Amino acid sequence: MLNKYARAFFTRVLTPIAAFLLRRGVSPDAVTLIGTAGVMAGALVFFPRGEFFWGTIVITLFVFSDLIDGNMARQAGISSRWGAFLDSTLDRVADAAIFGGFALWYAGRGDDNVLCAVSIFCLASGQVVSYTKARGEAIGLPVAVNGLVERAERLVISLVAAGLAGLHAFGVPGVDVLLPIALWIVAVGSAVTIGQRVVTVRRESAEADAADAAGRSEAGAA
Numbered sequence: 001m002l003n004k005y006a007r008a009f010f011t012r013v014l015t016p017i018a019a020f021l022l023r024r025g026v027s028p029d030a031v032t033l034i035g036t037a038g039v040m041a042g043a044l045v046f047f048p049r050g051e052f053f054w055g056t057i058v059i060t061l062f063v064f065s066d067l068i069d070g071n072m073a074r075q076a077g078i079s080s081r082w083g084a085f086l087d088s089t090l091d092r093v094a095d096a097a098i099f100g101g102f103a104l105w106y107a108g109r110g111d112d113n114v115l116c117a118v119s120i121f122c123l124a125s126g127q128v129v130s131y132t133k134a135r136g137e138a139i140g141l142p143v144a145v146n147g148l149v150e151r152a153e154r155l156v157i158s159l160v161a162a163g164l165a166g167l168h169a170f171g172v173p174g175v176d177v178l179l180p181i182a183l184w185i186v187a188v189g190s191a192v193t194i195g196q197r198v199v200t201v202r203r204e205s206a207e208a209d210a211a212d213a214a215g216r217s218e219a220g221a222a
């Protein structure tokens with residue numbers, strides 16, 4: 001949903017920044033790599049220590065690089081298969097760092113085995129959500145479904161909650177419950193999304209196999 005409705009807005013806002021970086025000789029790949037490194041640093045330095053506010057601020061500064069890199073490539077007319085591969089692969093690395101950071105907090109001083117498990121489930125299920133689409137497309141299917149919780153939703157839900165929960169350390173009462181709530185929402189939403197994508201791939205596979213079989217029997221009859 002966010003990918004559909006918010007992308008146009010962010011494209012307008014980020015296009016001048018992308019143009020500026022291109023004029024300075026920065027490449028889309030460099031933005032992809034630096035953005036991922038920044039997200040990883042924010043997540044793995046701050047989240048395991050429970051510093052959710054500062055971790056979210058650092059991640060937010062870098063995460064929009066994922067919208068800038070593609071914008072730069074398109075503006076410069078240099079979109080490439082390699083760029084698409086690098087972008088998607090490093091998305092997975094950044095997501096692992098974010099949910100891994102939460103898991104490390106709950107495994108350590110956060111001291112909550114259930115929320116540690118929920119964080120690990122968010123990490124793994126998010127990767128599976130992406131894999132279902134990538135593998136379906138790799139076997140030639142359209143995978144014409146996005147599902148309930150795409151990457152943008154996973155990030156916005158968990159990072160807004162983490163940023164607000166981080167305000168607890170500055171004396172704001174009650175906000176610390178937001179992160180557990182968000183993690184449960186992302187976990188359940190990701191499970192539903194996997195189901196939606198698997199059902200779609202199963203239907204599209206059956207249709208494609210039936211079309212292939214019909215084509216073979218027509219060729220045999222001729």
Ligand SMILES: CCCCCCCC/C=C\CCCCCCCC(=O)OC[C@H](COP(=O)(O)O[C@@H]1[C@H](O)[C@H](OP(=O)(O)O)[C@@H](O)[C@H](O)[C@H]1O)OC(=O)CCCCCCC/C=C\CCCCCCCC
Pocket residue numbers: 002003004006007010056057060063064066067087088089091126129130131133134149150151152155156159160163164167
């Ligand atoms: C009082 C202060 C409190 C501090 C609060 C801090 C608030 C800031 C918190 C969060 C900001 C989070 C912003 C997150 C932005 C995410 C941007 C992003 O990376 O989107 C990526 C996404 C997809 O891009 P790609 O096409 O490159 O990715 C493909 C996709 O990911 C597929 O994934 P799949 O669904 O399959 O898992 C992969 O299959 C594929 O491989 C991959 O290539 O881009 C978009 O979706 C575009 C839309 C972005 C929408 C961003 C909305 C941000 C909205 C609000 C943030 C601000 C909220 C402020 C709240 C303040 C609260 C007080």
Ligand SMILES: Nc1ccn([C@@H]2O[C@H](COP(=O)(O)O)[C@@H](O)[C@H]2O)c(=O)n1
Pocket residue numbers: 028029030032066067068069070071073074078079080081082083084085086087
């Ligand atoms: N280093 C890069 C990054 C991205 N691309 C191209 O942009 C597409 C992704 O667009 P986003 O707006 O989601 O970032 C990707 O599929 C590539 O075509 C690139 O070429 N090089």
Ligand SMILES: [Mg+2]
Pocket residue numbers: 065066067068069070087
């Ligand atoms: Mg990108």
Ligand SMILES: [Mg+2]
Pocket residue numbers: 066087088091
């Ligand atoms: Mg990306």
